[in-house]
Amino acid sequence: QYAWVLDKLKAERERGITIDIALWKFETAKYYVTIIDAPGHRDFIKNMITGTSQADCAVLIVAAGTGEFEAGISKNGQTREHALLAFTLGVKQLIVGVNKMDSTEPPYSETRFEEIKKEVSSYIKKIGYNPAAVAFVPISGWHGDNMLEPSEKMPWFKGWAVERKDGNASGKCLIEALDAILPPSRPTDKALRLPLQDVYKIGGIGTVPVGRVETGVLKPGMVVVFAPVNLTTEVKSVEMHHEALQEAVPGDNVGFNVKNVSVKELRRGFVAGDTK
Template identity: 75%
Template sequence: MRKEKVHINIVVIGHVDSGKSTTTGHLIYKLGGIDKRVIERFEKEAAEMNKRSFKYAWVLDKLKAERERGITIDIALWKFETTKYYCTVIDAPGHRDFIKNMITGTSQADCAVLIIDSTTGGFEAGISKDGQTREHALLAFTLGVKQMICCCNKRVIERFEKEAAEMNKRSFKYAWVLDKLKAERERGITIDIALWKFETTKYYCTVIDAPGHRDFIKNMITGTSQADCAVLIIDSTTGGFEAGISKDGQTREHALLAFTLGVKQMICCCNKMDATTPKYSKARYDEIVKEVSSYLKKVGYNPDKIPFVPISGFEGDNMIERSTNLDWYKGPTLLEALDLIQEPKRPTDKPLRLPLQDVYKIGGIGTVPVGRVETGVLKPGMVVTFGPTGLTTEVKSVEMHHEALQEALPGDNVGFNVKNVAVKDLKRGFVASNSKEDPAKEAASFTSQVIIMNHPGQIGNGYAPVLDCHTSHIAVKFAEILTKIDRRSGKELEKEPKFLKNGDAGFVKMIPTKPMVVETFSEYPPLGRFAVRDMRQTVAVGVIKSVEKKDPTGAKVTKAAAKKK
């Protein structure tokens, strides 16, 4: 598989209700990743819950909780193929409650696809100061996603008069492809990250559908941290765009988190274009592109290198083939934009670092940690050490999308079976490493270069927000603000300042409140960049300059690992 096509990870991000799961589910369906009977079954289930148009999203949203709420809560990973790549898609949560999950997903991406709601109100909500279109673009760049594709999505507006007292969720049928959990279906949001796969002409793609809902931002961070590219879905409707791009909108936050987590490639999708006034409005598309581009440039992306694709996640316009409804648009379709993603460079020569996204107990097999290889190589028979605890064991087998691998390389999202280890001994945020080559250790403290972006007051010594680094989400203490610096030149402005405020940059000594693994940005970039969250929003971003590590005491070494030593 690896010889034919390159494997890339794509995170789908954007403001809640911009149509991320629906767009992703429809794309996977169009590329043959989902059986037609599955879609028909989801359509029947969606109709019973008055959510007819959720059927595609239900492919990704596995949790009952996600289906019922109608939002993505955690990140969803699927795969598809283009002519050039094997693509893993990370459908990131758009809801602000779940920004942590969006960050985790985005930090794993090679390219971001930004889905933009093109309808009047929808676009404005996403691109507003508080909108997720803005935030997602900024986060994608901060998280190291250097490539982006923008999709201006559209969706047929249904008459809701008869359903005013009901759940008003007929348009979720594609999203239900992703949202499998009952809680997700009933709320109509994605709660956890969903992983699916599809193929383009160039790539094998794993899709990470990250939650957009703010309640589940932690899950969005988890998904984003695994992506090579982010797809930012923007709601183009009146109010929808404005909500996402507002100061508190997830369009903003997701973009910021994607950039922070190292997702340097992005695709923006302007969604729901047929709900603009007039329908398929080029003027609305141009307005969205102008405003989103301005924000993405501030975040750190180069908008000239980001395709903005007007699409319909529900109807399928401009996803695989060109739509006659949007004949004024001369750029690539979403599928073509995915094949334009630059092939990511994979650091195979460095020691193994694999942050865990989840840990499962599978009957007849045992404990299976899941995550993306960030650096190095993972092989069956290898003795691995999990930081921060120092637990050491042998890897029995390695799988990706139910196929056994002889080796997993950087960028691969894998599950691996470990011997004599209980599920409770491993957690999301732990890092697998080769026990014989610079094994991962707990960080006693670390010094970071931080930029304050969105804090209402002043940050001083003793401040204790949540730090989102790779798949880890742990409160850290700002033990000592060492210097204030010029954020562009890096020149020192003040020694030991009393506080930092919005726009300030500085060096800060940080101490984790719980055991965690971080690395210097220079040695292991995916484990050395982070977002700082407080008050349900991203308040700062930064990179780690130095780490003081401590050796584990009383760490468990399994019998299988001891025999190999």
């Protein structure tokens, strides 16, 4: 059931219908979580970079099946590539989900989990992550094991624990690991900087650039300037998850409607700033 939620996207792409981002939001005890699902297939690495650059924390999903893990961690494997890209793009918090535990030999094998944990720890350490600060959780997304509550299929798993300067944390399942993410500092007092992730033309509304506020705040009525083309315009409205916002702050992934600008004048990579 969990896999289906994330894969709804694939079918939607094939049918060419619009993808409703509201699906990707859920709540933990502490946070609203927005999932930016980054494809694992090599052909999609550009999309993966686009998604990962907006994240506060990366969840690296590693397949535990016989041969699957080995392919991912091999010299040109996706596990290596994604972990390296995440770190390079500045996503300094990491959670590792060791998935498909139901398809290990034998199923739900502690030995297999420990082997994978050891191997992935050693690799992420080379990249720059501190394995002691990374939660490793054995899961089955398909069956729901250790996703929201501890699985009786893995009684050997006593839970994950992380040690960090800003506080240690421990838990049993993946959702608790998400809850233990440290919120990055949100520099609202700095000038607005919002790199564009995409620009949409929406019927009846107009041009809607989309991206994540990195610094500063974005509000309806503000005048913004797009670099590097030095194009100035007024912000009509700001939305997140289809809800109007009075103010977007760093970390918010938003769409905003701009006056008298055609979709052709803006492109991914431009940066919106305030005019002061």
